[in-house]
Amino acid sequence: MAEPHSPSNGKGKEGEREAEPRRAAPPRRNRKGGKNAKGAAAAAPSARPPSRLIYGFHAVLGRLRREPDTVFELYLSALRNDARAREIHALAEAMGTKMTQVESERLDGMVGTRRHQGVIARIDARQRALVLDDILGSLAGPALLLVLDGVQDPHNLGACLRVADAAGVHAVIAPKDRAAGLNATAVKVASGAADTVPYITVTNLARTLEQIKKAGIWVVGATGEAEKSIFDIDQKTSIAWVLGGEGDGLRRLTRAACDELAHIPMLGSVDSLNVSVASGICLFEACRQRGG
Numbered sequence: 001m002a003e004p005h006s007p008s009n010g011k012g013k014e015g016e017r018e019a020e021p022r023r024a025a026p027p028r029r030n031r032k033g034g035k036n037a038k039g040a041a042a043a044a045p046s047a048r049p050p051s052r053l054i055y056g057f058h059a060v061l062g063r064l065r066r067e068p069d070t071v072f073e074l075y076l077s078a079l080r081n082d083a084r085a086r087e088i089h090a091l092a093e094a095m096g097t098k099m100t101q102v103e104s105e106r107l108d109g110m111v112g113t114r115r116h117q118g119v120i121a122r123i124d125a126r127q128r129a130l131v132l133d134d135i136l137g138s139l140a141g142p143a144l145l146l147v148l149d150g151v152q153d154p155h156n157l158g159a160c161l162r163v164a165d166a167a168g169v170h171a172v173i174a175p176k177d178r179a180a181g182l183n184a185t186a187v188k189v190a191s192g193a194a195d196t197v198p199y200i201t202v203t204n205l206a207r208t209l210e211q212i213k214k215a216g217i218w219v220v221g222a223t224g225e226a227e228k229s230i231f232d233i234d235q236k237t238s239i240a241w242v243l244g245g246e247g248d249g250l251r252r253l254t255r256a257a258c259d260e261l262a263h264i265p266m267l268g269s270v271d272s273l274n275v276s277v278a279s280g281i282c283l284f285e286a287c288r289q290r291g292g
Contacts, residue, residue, distance in 0.1 A: 050125040052187075055107075055116035057084050059192040063123060064091045070124040074099040077107060077118030088119060123195075130200045132208060135171040136215045143217050143238035144286055148174040149205060149254045150245035151275055156180070158189025159276035165193035167283035168292065173208060176201045179245070209257035212240050219259045221250050222282055224271065226261035233262050235286035243275050243282070 051072055054060060061084075064071055074092050076085060078101045092099040107116050136143075146164050151157050157180040164172050179201075180186060187194045202208040209219050217238040222230065233239075242258055244250040255261065264273065264281055273281070 051122050052125040053111055053120055053122055054192060054195045055111050055113075055120045056192050057088070057117050057119055059195045060119050060121045061088060061091070062196045063121060064088070064095065064097070068095040068097065071095070071097050071121050072124065073097070073122045075107060075110065075120040075122075076101050077104045078102065079104060080118040085118065130171075130198050132171075132173065132200055132202070132211060135198055135200070136212075139170060139238075142236065142290070143215075143240070144169050144283065145212065145217065145240035146172045146279055146283065147205070147209070147212075147219075147240055147242040148172065148179065148245070148275070149242060149250050150175065150178050150248065151243075152178065152180050152245055154180040154183050154186040155189050156246065156275050157182070158186040158191075158194070159274075160279050161186070161190040161193040161197050161199065163276055163280040163283060164197045165190075167280070167287055169197060169283060171198040171200055173200045173202060173205075173240075175205045176203055206253040206257045209240075209242070209254070213259065219257065220282075221255055221258035221261045222264065222278055223250050223255070223261050224263050224266075226263040228260065228262045229265055230262045230282055230285055231265070233260075233285075235289045239286060241279070241282045241286075243279055246275065 054063060060074070068091075074088065074097055076088065076099060089099065091097075104114075104118065107118065107120055108114050110116075110120055135145075144167065146160065146169050148157070148160060151160065151174065157174075161172060174180075181201075182194060182199055213219055215238075217240050219240045219242060220230075220233055221242040221244075223244070242250065242254060244254070250258075264278060266273075
């Protein structure tokens with residue numbers, strides 16, 4: 001910086017000119033060649049959390065009701081003015097969520113499909129960590145849980161979530177290790193169910209099954225070697241179906257933690273089913289018995 005100097009009227013001694021202030025030194029550059037990194041970081045605006053899109057009235061309404069603070073913005077078709085559209089509009093206003101009415105063609109382009117039902121939400125892409133107690137403490141009727149033991153293909157995980165949503169499952173539970181995570185592939189295959197069905201990962205699956213049993217939920221493992229058929233299981237009360245991963249099926253400790261085992265009757269030449277197909281058969285038998 002220039003050194004301080006006395007104020008002047010600009011007329012100094014004859015033949016002399018008033019000294020000009022020294023120019024301020026340029027800002028220091030860091031080793032990478034940029035301006036002072038600390039100052040630049042302070043001036044930069046805070047980054048917005050990562051986001052992704054969900055669509056369909058069921059998925060969007062569910063997210064607005066359960067986690068409204070994770071919904072950044074809503075896009076609603078200008079052609080929709082029915083009861084469900086008005087419900088979303090009212091919820092958005094109540095929660096202070098930004099909503100934009102757009103043409104249906106724009107919605108098509110945003111998600112690459114026309115199956116959006118006229119509503120899209122931009123939500124926080126970060127996953128909130130769920131624990132089993134969150135689910136067990138909120139049940140109002142007989143529980144229906146799906147436990148996956150070592151499903152490693154994300155396509156199968158996504159398909160299981162989709163089946164679980166269709167059957168009204170309260171939660172899908174899986175181990176953290178040696179299992180598929182809820183990645184982009186699983187979310188895409190789930191077709192919106194990843195946002196409607198709670199997905200809980202646990203460290204010790206056998207211990208979690210014991211916790212489920214203590215909550216009064218009957219734990220049944222599906223395996224081809226079992227003597228009893230799934231159609232002989234009483235599913236009118238709370239039940240958790242446990243299905244194994246591709247190839248190996250249920251692990252030994254998982255089998256031992258089940259209250260009982262049951263098989264799906266196979267009448268043809270194949271001796272096994274894809275895990276999502278098997279899940280659907282077991283879960284929809286529960287729906288049938290419950291009058292769903």
